[in-house]
Amino acid sequence: MSSAPVPSTEDNVVHGLDYPPDFLSSLSVLLSRPHPHTPIRALSASQFATIHHTAINSHAPDHVLFPFLHGLEGDNQQQNAFFSVTSDTPVIPPCFRGLIWVACEDDDTPSSDDGEDSDTVASDDSDDEPGSDGGDMGHSFALDIDMDIDTDLDLDHSHRPEAPSSPASTSPSLRPLDTTCDSDPDNALHMHPVQPRAPRIYTNTALARDRSASASSSSTSSSHSFSMPSPSTPGTSLDSPPPSCLPLGPPSPEPRPHTAPLIASGFAPRDILQLNADGNAEFVPLRVPDGISLRNFDIQLPIYATLSDIIVYSRRGATRAAFALAEKFKQAVEARAGSRIPYNVFVLDATPVELRTKLKHLLVGPHTINFAQREKDEMRELTRATEILTVHAPGQDDKSVDVHPWTPGLGQVFLGNVNDVPFYPGNPSDPLARGIDLLDSAGNSPLDGMGYDVCIECRVRAPRPALGFLLSAQEHLMELERRWQASGGKGPRPPPNAAAIVYLPFPLIPIVDEMTLFLEFLEKLLNPTQQRGFGRPAKILIWSSDGYTESSVLALSLIMAMRSMTLPEAYLELQVVKKRSFFVYETDVRLLRAVEGRLARERHAKLPSPRRFLFGPTRANSLSSDFNSSAMSASYEDPGNAPIVSMRRPRASTSPLLPSLVDDHQVWFDDPRFDGSFPSRVLPFLYLGNLNHAGNAYMLHALGITHVVSVGECALIPPPTDSAPGVAVAPSPTKMPSPVAASGGSDRRGSLYIEEREGRIKVLDIKGVCDDGIDTLEPQLAPICDWIDRAREQGGKVLVHCRVGVSRSATVTIAYVMKYLRISLIEAYLIVRSRRLSVLIQPNMRLLYNLCGWEVKLAHERAAGDMERLHRELARCSNWPYLAREVYLLNEKYLHA
Missing domain, CATH: 3.90.190.10 (Protein tyrosine phosphatase superfamily)
Structure with missing residues (x-):
């Protein structure tokens, strides 16, 4: 099994974020670095908006980043062997640049709205030539801050808006070398910029406790106890009120957000950096879990950070602490140097007022989603x-x-x-x-x-x-x-x-x-x-x-x-x-x-x-x-x-297509392929299920399902032909065959193969898509969604399935929900996730990355050439490393229960 090769014609093409020829040279230089390293530059709020738009809009094809993002630079030889990559020659993307922004919280005290702090260094737009010492601004920083300084920085996660405001405290320094790269258990709730929803009114004790816990302390998604059980765990873990009445106190107030603005989908320094034995900053080393995994979402940020430009910002403006943090990132970038393209570090030079006015579509606010709560x-x-x-x-x-x-x-x-x-x-x-x-x-x-x-x-x-x-x-x-x-x-x-x-x-x-x-x-x-x-x-x-x-x-x-x-x-x-x-x-x-x-x-x-x-x-x-x-x-x-007496009733609309010789619904219920539950209804006309659901044709008729999308798993299997000697039954093109005839004389189960041949159920069979982290659905999402849409317009109901109903078919279902409901990837993912009930869906990483590209494509379709609307649509699109980490945190409570 080998990875998809990168076409040689693309070797010199920069995928992802690419700048116009004169863009970088137009920026103010804060600190020059010797060739071939790039200087630390300043970005205005407008320039950040432009870069953000460009980075989201330029979604790289999945073959550029995969299989590299599976963790091929780690020491997991099984993983490398699975993708036919040796440790000596890892498949590093030759020309890719991502974008990550990091919040430097040098002070928990919110800044004033006029935004000028005593230690904020104003940007100098003097004529700085590329490669020069950076003019007055570069010299002023260089006099006070050295690349080797071990400045204490605020690296906790309290900058997220759900965390309650608290007095300033001593800020922890960068993590030591031997700490794990797992997310800090005390980080705050999960956010992403999507459309808001009206808040629910909680009327009982259990939910009052739930909200009180969220307000009193920051927590990861794994700390939320509302349970969507894993397939192997029938119970739930939400504290249920006892059967007697319980006292209900007044609802806990919502956590008070910081008054200073915060950019959504960002990270804290400790998520990416650590100090090595010499006291220098370096990227958190990659620790690939043992065994072969196609869902290593927890390592995406450390991998992606090494392929990205870094923007450091403070809610208080361009502070000295923000510049000191930028220097730490510059140390890590230069220690990692070796790619065909250089990576940059920027400091955002913008006051809180400028952030609110020029980046309002990117800031945390009422439109921000909390993954676990949603x-x-x-x-x-x-x-x-x-x-x-x-x-x-x-x-x-x-x-x-x-x-x-x-x-x-x-x-x-x-x-x-x-x-x-x-x-x-x-x-x-x-x-x-x-x-x-x-x-x-x-x-x-x-x-x-x-x-x-x-x-x-x-x-x-x-x-x-x-x-x-x-x-x-x-x-x-x-x-x-x-x-x-x-x-x-x-x-x-x-x-x-x-x-x-x-x-x-x-x-x-x-x-x-x-x-x-x-x-x-x-x-x-x-x-x-x-x-x-x-x-x-x-x-x-x-x-x-x-x-x-x-x-x-x-x-x-x-x-x-x-x-x-x-x-x-x-x-x-x-x-x-x-x-x-x-x-x-x-x-x-x-x-x-x-x-x-x-x-x-x-x-x-x-x-x-x-x-x-x-x-x-x-x-x-x-x-x-x-x-x-x-x-x-x-x-x-x-x-x-004792015999069970069937209390029959007219079938009416519940099973309009069951063959007349099938005398009751026990046929599909007794089918060994029926596991006790129906496929999951995601939309009134759209079901998500597994291969057994697709093969139980009489159950499909009972649910009114008229169309089936088979994603990589063919359900069109001819029924057994173990009829008695001398018995031969030919299917009639005008009359529905009896279940006995359809199965060769001995099996009364329905067959999707027969139903499709007779034209009673239409099947779209997508071949050649394995759940192996190698195959892609990127070019097929659009035609599949169009086929489902035509089925809906004809009044049909559609079942989408793969083998288990958690990865490939879930990807297709999420893609259609995004298009049909005109919502973001995050919203569609959580909707499908909730409607799958006790089955935990999880597209593999490559397929989830396909959905990021699909989200960009849909944004362009909805904008229809309107650039202002396109900016708004792309602003809520998913940033891959942030999405990957949030999905990991959301799954952690189920996978490690």
């Missing part, structure tokens, strides 16, 4: 409380009753996350003694006036639902109804006060008897025909911390019980009809199958369960014998012990 917000928005079940009175249905998100008089179940749970802001242990009006809905309207009677928290280690606790909850709701009637209230009872909500725990993996007991309890609260003193049907919120991991099992079980559906039908009801994304692990399918079997046998027998009397008038006489005999079983019930 990931949380996207996930919470995706799984916010939505109605998944409405129970009508006899003779009513969705057409005869105007059903709103919250409809009085109807039993309703909502599925949500921790942000949707109302908590009483006080001590609810004795609400009556405190004179609380239990019928006052204060604090119990988290979404559009909705209020809940019961909130069920699903989590792994939740206590099992004790029968006595359920009976107490039932009695509590009946007491609320009696109080409402006694108060002379008319109409349906309003939602109770937050202190009077019933909070119930429910474990992720209960036993079958406990599940059916709990389902019967909920059915009693929801069913309008069995009120018996309850008053109006209940409003129930089922929730887990992330909104899907622990709560999907209970939600599906309740739909099966209340709607008399099979498990596959419940899947489609939740995903297609209710448009609610969810995730079920393979280990949970067995429990769901057992619950399905129990419910089907009870419906088939048409006999009430003995436990139905637990909640009736004579329940006290049956508590001991029934509960002890049924609820103490510690094993799943095997649904194979």
Whole structure:
């Protein structure tokens, strides 16, 4: 396996940042250096804006930087051998120049708006000739500061705006030689200039703690605990409130940003420099992790810095400390010299006022994104409380009753996350003694006036639902109804006060008897025909911390019980009809199958369960014998012990193309390629999945998917032809073949190969793209996105897949989301990341770099020749080293959990 060669015709072409012939000579020289080294020069704010625009706009083709960026200069021989590179002849980009800007925080005290500091050295625009001593400015600096000076510089990360302001403290010096190159765990939150979003209003204790922690201390993304679990970790790590009410104090104030401006997507000196044994500055040495990795995002900054021009700036202007830091960088650049092109070091000579006026599109501000917080917000928005079940009175249905998100008089179940749970802001242990009006809905309207009677928290280690606790909850709701009637209230009872909500725990993996007991309890609260003193049907919120991991099992079980559906039908009801994304692990399918079997046998027998009397008038006489005999079983019930009776219903629009000979949805559900969860719905018409999803053609029909994009993994595999001797079935061009005929007589599974040949599903098969860090998607993103767009315009739905659904297909999906929603790479990446639910997407480095180039291409398309708009569009484009580091920090909490 070898790397793509660099064409010899490009050997003398400077890729990336390239200056006009007279640009560098026009800049003021701050400190001259002997040939062949370049001097330290001054940049104005306008000149920095020009350089930034040029650097982002001149995205180098990926073959210029890859495979070098994988870390071929390190001592990882396995990595080098994988890319067919020896340690003696590393593939160093011959002519590439990047751009990095570094903040010198010589003083934590914000500067005044007029921007002139006592130690700021004004720029001198005297006639300095190239190669001269630098005129008065160069001499004035040279008299006071020497290249070997060991000036203490502020190298921490407190210059980021999310960090709270603090008194000035002793600044640490450059890191010693033997320290690691990992990012400092105390650095601040993650930022990038993209479009702002309205802040969320946090209404519960867990999120209040979350915001308070962010405000009280700076932290990396790995310190944020909102969990999108890795595929091997079904649990989540966000602190979930206990099932009882918790006090809620006033929300913590937002961290106060520095008044002086800060340029977004920059770095601190310690991220790039360290002191060697002689006390001189050098670039942080490259430490490539052991083994072969295509996702070494943590080493991108040290590599990229050695191929870049460095701009040093201070929020206080062109200070002496900024110049001293520039000298340190000059030491490192000259020690690294040997490239075909020289690299430069600049000092930004601009006051805070000039930064605000001339670089306002590049500064940290309200438009700046916090990677970790945006990931949380996207996930919470995706799984916010939505109605998944409405129970009508006899003779009513969705057409005869105007059903709103919250409809009085109807039993309703909502599925949500921790942000949707109302908590009483006080001590609810004795609400009556405190004179609380239990019928006052204060604090119990988290979404559009909705209020809940019961909130069920699903989590792994939740206590099992004790029968006595359920009976107490039932009695509590009946007491609320009696109080409402006694108060002379008319109409349906309003939602109770937050202190009077019933909070119930429910474990992720209960036993079958406990599940059916709990389902019967909920059915009693929801069913309008069995009120018996309850008053109006209940409003129930089922929730887990992330909104899907622990709560999907209970939600599906309740739909099966209340709607008399099979498990596959419940899947489609939740995903297609209710448009609610969810995730079920393979280990949970067995429990769901057992619950399905129990419910089907009870419906088939048409006999009430003995436990139905637990909640009736004579329940006290049956508590001991029934509960002890049924609820103490510690094993799943095997649904194979008795036949499962399929409660069929018209398929309507949920599966319009299933062959008529396939009698129910069990076909695709029982397919060994089905792993318990659907592909991830990223947009209403766009799914992201794996190779097994693409091969399960009947499942694709059930979801309404009409187009498939196969990225490097062909799903068009002919079905087996193990038919019985003498049996030959020819496919008909006019009639859909039976699944038996399509598979050769013995396999009832659907085949994408057959469906594509018959024209029922269109397939775009992208060949020759391996997830190996060598193959590129750069030239194919545009035609793939155009193909998806045509499918959308035709009313189709598209599945994009590779083998696992995390790298190649994720790259294509991110590219399309960027184009369709007209958003930045960072926003699209976090949207797709959140919608992949429990699967952690991660394009390999080369593919993520392809998306940086795609972002520049889209910026030009949107600008359509308008240079002012192009400046704005490119200002929010991703800087590769910054993007790589933020992705690494965002993934670290999952990869090292």
